[in-house]
Amino acid sequence: MPSPWGRERVSLSHGLHFTGGEPFLNFNLLLSAAQMAEELGIPSTFVETNCSWCVNDEVTRERLEQLRRAGLKGIMISVNPFYVEYIPFERTERCIRISLEVFGSNVMIYQMEFYRQFKRLGLQGKVPFERYLALAATVGGNIAVEMFLMGRAARALKPYYHSYPASAFFGEPCQPPFLRDWHNHFDNYGNFMPGFCGGISLGSWRELDRLLREGIDLNEHPVLRHLITEDIRALLDFARDYGYQESPQGYISKCDLCLDLRLHLVKHGNFPELSPLAFYEQMALDANS
Incomplete structure (x- = not known):
């Protein structure tokens, strides 16, 4: 089903999205999948990424433009404290900046609340989760975002939540x-x-x-x-x-x-x-x- 805004637009629960793992780890496969989806007439296609591959402007722009030419309609960029533990925030910012130039309004930042908070905190590089919690406390503590307490997240975050029988x-x-x-x-x-x-x-x-x-x-x-x-x-x-x-x-x-x-x-x-x-x-x- 296409996005409510049309086949050429993207939205979170419509169309087809390529995710992982990290789909850019096998870029040739991702590119082939985008081309195949375009040939099949699948609407509202987008890729989800953690930006680990955005090592410089040249690589980032080249890959995003290749995907756009292959028919990919947009991108969703993951931003939260669990990614910034392992991926320098500068790569996330680079991906957002260049994605906006390549895909325009078809860029989704998930979750925008964390992105705005990270900017207020002036995050740079990788930030261990415990340090993030300390920094977040200086600007009002946690923010209200949806959190799926499942899989690894349930295990890793257990010390921060109440447990129940x-x-x-x-x-x-x-x-x-x-x-x-x-x-x-x-x-x-x-x-x-x-x-x-x-x-x-x-x-x-x-x-x-x-x-x-x-x-x-x-x-x-x-x-x-x-x-x-x-x-x-x-x-x-x-x-x-x-x-x-x-x-x-x-x-x-x-x-x-x-x-x-x-x-x-x-x-x-x-x-x-x-x-x-x-x-x-x-x-x-x-x-x-």
Whole structure:
């Protein structure tokens, strides 16, 4: 579906966006994907980037102009305290400046609130998260932005949030994001991911027509069955059958609990909906590092 402002414009939950990981790590593949989307007549295409590749003006401009000539309509630039830990803020500013010259109004900064705060703070270079928190406190502390406490974020940010027992998240259904027809993701392993739920697959996007026509056999996908037809309590009870024990430290979000359950289940059973396995392998490595 194109942007409400037209096929040549971009907006967050419309059209097609290329994301990652960092899509510019394989620029030739990204360029080919943009060309293919243009040939297929897909509207409102844009790329999402963390700007790590924007090492100088020449490289930045050349790649953005190549993408525009290939048919890409715009760009979304990620700005938040978790990126600036690893990517000098100067690269982010360079990407924004040159993107505005190349794509005009089809530039989205996500999240603009952090960008404005970073400018007020005069950030330069890389900024460790603890230092960011100290600096932010000098200009009024945290700002109100949406935060998805899932995946690595739930683990890394646990010290900064209150934790709750699993029962605190009972009765919060996952069905709406699982069955929505907008802003879903297709990964490079072939998985059709519901919303932002990394490590969960509704099936193969290579068979998307069949999947949409025939649906999902929930008897063959018990993790999906519990999350779609019931709630997180049902998945917790299911995981207990495989020896799961609730964390005494608690959980900062329903997604934090869900991930912990899935990390346990993937080690004790064969569940095709828990895919790609590389996601869980990396999460386990992160936990042990």
